[in-house]
Amino acid sequence: METSTTYRLLDGTECGMAVRSRIASATAEVLKARGRAPHLAAVLVGEDPASQTYVGSKVKACEEVGFRSTLLRRPATTTEEDLLALVDQLNNDSTVDGFIVQLPLPKHINEERITLAIAPGKDVDGFHPQNLGRMMLGLPGYLPATPNGIVELLRHYEVPTEGKHCVVVGRSNIVGTPMAILMSRNAYPGNCTVTIAHSRTRDLPAITHQADILIVAIGKPNFITADMVKEGAVVVDVGIHRVEDASRKRGYRICGDVEFERVAPKCAWITPVPGGVGPMTVTSLLLNTLKAARS
Ligand code: NDP
Numbered sequence: 001m002e003t004s005t006t007y008r009l010l011d012g013t014e015c016g017m018a019v020r021s022r023i024a025s026a027t028a029e030v031l032k033a034r035g036r037a038p039h040l041a042a043v044l045v046g047e048d049p050a051s052q053t054y055v056g057s058k059v060k061a062c063e064e065v066g067f068r069s070t071l072l073r074r075p076a077t078t079t080e081e082d083l084l085a086l087v088d089q090l091n092n093d094s095t096v097d098g099f100i101v102q103l104p105l106p107k108h109i110n111e112e113r114i115t116l117a118i119a120p121g122k123d124v125d126g127f128h129p130q131n132l133g134r135m136m137l138g139l140p141g142y143l144p145a146t147p148n149g150i151v152e153l154l155r156h157y158e159v160p161t162e163g164k165h166c167v168v169v170g171r172s173n174i175v176g177t178p179m180a181i182l183m184s185r186n187a188y189p190g191n192c193t194v195t196i197a198h199s200r201t202r203d204l205p206a207i208t209h210q211a212d213i214l215i216v217a218i219g220k221p222n223f224i225t226a227d228m229v230k231e232g233a234v235v236v237d238v239g240i241h242r243v244e245d246a247s248r249k250r251g252y253r254i255c256g257d258v259e260f261e262r263v264a265p266k267c268a269w270i271t272p273v274p275g276g277v278g279p280m281t282v283t284s285l286l287l288n289t290l291k292a293a294r295s
């Protein structure tokens with residue numbers, strides 16, 4: 001049986017705490033220099049439970065590092081025009097350094113229109129085409145939170161990346177595609193030879209099996225199984241799902257896109273879910289907000 005059994009965890013909680021402690025020190029300096037702390041505003045439309053949890057953890061993280069945060073809630077019936085007006089207001093509010101509009105939005109609102117309306121200088125999620133374009137060109141800007149959080153995680157644990165074959169499964173604009181760009185750039189972490197796989201990829205297991213570094217952002221619970229992973233691989237699991245589990249008091253458990261129990265023993269490094277990529281996404285948002293406050 002192929003097993004290394006000595007896998008190490010890419011622990012997003014631990015890494016996030018280390019980075020957040022540096023952010024807290026920098027926050028104190030910003031406060032001293034400007035007389036006010038970095039300020040993140042978050043817009044939450046509707047009552048989606050997952051979105052409420054994500055926004056809640058972002059607001060809490062702001063408090064922990066000494067940022068000011070403002071949560072702006074709007075009902076699911078909010079119109080696109082009302083939301084655009086709110087975005088405009090935040091763009092012009094000089095007390096707000098950066099803001100996010102939590103996705104997904106209700107179906108009647110065009111997410112692309114909202115994303116495009118956010119001033120690139122306040123787009124701390126890094127979703128605006130101007131920030132994505134700057135990332136492509138290696139220019140300063142705001143990097144998308146999840147891929148940048150993964151880069152920070154690999155850096156923290158000094159995972160070697162140069163010359164490695166990195167397979168990214170998923171090509172969304174906010175995770176898979178920017179992730180592939182960051183892993184291929186001439187930097188550390190980076191300098192990988194990158195393959196992007198998606199739902200039209202033929203023989204996915206043959207591709208994932210070639211990965212020295214496998215980054216999975218598919219959105220399907222336990223999709224990546226042990227037979228799809230090479231011995232000694234580094235596996236980063238972006239997925240986060242609630243699956244029913246009658247043995248748990250709360251009736252569900254959290255899992256990722258990777259079948260952790262079976263895959264982990266084959267890995268050199270692997271992210272847990274929860275406690276891997278999730279905390280790093282939030283940390284990355286804090287880094288972008290700090291950058292906005294300093295600019
Ligand atoms: P999307 O649904 O936007 O993208 C999913 C991608 O996976 C698509 O490119 C799709 O291909 C591809 N895909 C779907 N099925 C398959 C398959 N059978 N084989 C190969 N590729 C497939 O998701 P996101 O990128 O936004 O998010 C992915 C996951 O990560 C979700 O579970 C999400 O909840 C989670 N997430 C977690 C975050 C965190 O902080 N932990 C942050 C952001 C997301 P195609 O393009 O062909 O449709």
